[in-house]
Amino acid sequence: MCNCHEIDVRDLGISVEERTVKLKDLLQRVMQGSPFYQEKFRREGIDIGQINTLQDITKLPLTTKEELRDAYPLGLQAVPDEKIVRIHSSSGTTGSPVIIPYTKNDVEVWADMMMRCYRLAGLTDQDRIQITPGYGLWTAGIGFQAGAERLGAMAVPMGPGNTEKQLQMMLDLKSTALASTSSYALLLAEEISKRDLKDKINLKVGIIGSERWSPKMRARIEDELGIDTYDIFGLTEIYGPGIALDCSLHDGLHYWSDHLLFEVIDPVTGESLPDGTLGELVITTLTKEGAPLIRYRTRDLTRILPEPCKCGCPFPRIDRLLGRTDDRIKIKGVNVYPGQIEDVIHRVEGVSSEYQIILERDAGRDTMFFRVEIEHADDLENCRVKAKKLDKAFQDLIGVSVEVECVAMGALPRSEKKSRRVIDNREM
Ligand code: ZN
Numbered sequence: 001m002c003n004c005h006e007i008d009v010r011d012l013g014i015s016v017e018e019r020t021v022k023l024k025d026l027l028q029r030v031m032q033g034s035p036f037y038q039e040k041f042r043r044e045g046i047d048i049g050q051i052n053t054l055q056d057i058t059k060l061p062l063t064t065k066e067e068l069r070d071a072y073p074l075g076l077q078a079v080p081d082e083k084i085v086r087i088h089s090s091s092g093t094t095g096s097p098v099i100i101p102y103t104k105n106d107v108e109v110w111a112d113m114m115m116r117c118y119r120l121a122g123l124t125d126q127d128r129i130q131i132t133p134g135y136g137l138w139t140a141g142i143g144f145q146a147g148a149e150r151l152g153a154m155a156v157p158m159g160p161g162n163t164e165k166q167l168q169m170m171l172d173l174k175s176t177a178l179a180s181t182s183s184y185a186l187l188l189a190e191e192i193s194k195r196d197l198k199d200k201i202n203l204k205v206g207i208i209g210s211e212r213w214s215p216k217m218r219a220r221i222e223d224e225l226g227i228d229t230y231d232i233f234g235l236t237e238i239y240g241p242g243i244a245l246d247c248s249l250h251d252g253l254h255y256w257s258d259h260l261l262f263e264v265i266d267p268v269t270g271e272s273l274p275d276g277t278l279g280e281l282v283i284t285t286l287t288k289e290g291a292p293l294i295r296y297r298t299r300d301l302t303r304i305l306p307e308p309c310k311c312g313c314p315f316p317r318i319d320r321l322l323g324r325t326d327d328r329i330k331i332k333g334v335n336v337y338p339g340q341i342e343d344v345i346h347r348v349e350g351v352s353s354e355y356q357i358i359l360e361r362d363a364g365r366d367t368m369f370f371r372v373e374i375e376h377a378d379d380l381e382n383c384r385v386k387a388k389k390l391d392k393a394f395q396d397l398i399g400v401s402v403e404v405e406c407v408a409m410g411a412l413p414r415s416e417k418k419s420r421r422v423i424d425n426r427e428m
Pocket of ligand 1: 310313
């Protein structure tokens with residue numbers, strides 16, 4: 001029994017045998033109903049009769065976001081029209097948007113996964129959940145809403161923006177939980193602190209998602225709002241938010257393995273990577289009907305954590321998301337991601353979250369300069385000690401050596417865009 005679900009998890013079908021049956025059923029279903037996968041498998045010469053174990057999934061081709069875009073508008077639909085009850089769409093900032101059709105069952109499975117997230121975060125039918133993500137084509141708000149209703153909690157469906165109204169409702173309705181992006185949670189926290197309202201609010205839990213946030217930002221939100229935060233993960237192509245959440249131990253995110261199969265691959269070669277190795281998360285929707293996806297490349301970086309969680313929840317875990325595969329910096333043959341750098345910084349005391357990376361190439365040799373703000377930067381001995389600790393952490397955690405330069409707090413330019421943290425002079 002786990003607090004993420006009231007019923008015994010043995011009823012959910014998370015054993016290897018049960019998940020294998022679900023995978024084979026999924027392949028049968030797409031071969032019958034999905035023109036998208038019929039065509040893709042025919043083109044690639046796939047015989048689904050060869051897929052007999054969960055490991056065999058690596059014999060199937062990967063599915064990319066570009067392919068989903070090319071299927072616009074309803075090319076991913078894998079069931080007859082009368083089974084579809086709703087669509088959602090991912091943003092179309094580049095190219096066509098992706099449209100995902102949902103059956104009644106898909107909508108219910110999603111609500112159930114979201115309800116488990118709330119439970120894992122310790123919420124019950126006594127709670128009042130203020131929902132600030134948007135409602136509409138994008139999946140976020142309605143997912144939080146459906147899960148709250150399934151839990152029996154009181155949903156306060158605010159949607160984004162209008163901070164005055166948010167604060168008023170938070171006070172008057174005594175909201176106990178906040179569903180939000182990390183940047184909006186921080187904005188609310190700052191407003192609450194500015195108005196000296198911290199003692200008047202009733203929030204105890206934040207369910208925070210949709211963007212990567214550094215441990216330092218998380219600590220600030222928790223401190224200023226006086227809450228515990230839970231990191232929620234999801235993407236529109238795969239239901240929406242609520243497919244994974246960290247538990248009270250905050251050591252990785254549990255994912256709902258009765259509905260989803262997670263793998264990690266090398267983002268460059270596409271090869272499967274062993275558990276524990278950092279790479280690109282690939283998801284197969286075992287039970288989805290409207291638009292099932294097989295080996296979908298999320299472009300999100302994480303690793304599968306092989307050990308069971310100390311919290312006792314039987315669902316497996318991934319590490320917290322460490323950024324996007326597109327943000328990769330290649331240095332001395334090693335791939336480095338911004339999330340890993342934040343990890344390094346987090347482990348050395350007295351170092352701020354502000355840094356810059358300068359890459360130089362001299363006589364064919366790459367050097368990585370790491371410029372970072374530290375407390376008491378005028379103390380040279382302190383700088384030397386911090387630089388040594390940082391270099392060691394880089395070597396231990398990422399496998400590259402860096403030249404550290406410590407600067408005073410506030411010395412680095414502030415920018416909204418994380419890309420300006422990396423200055424690559426190697427092309428010149
Ligand atoms: Zn746990």
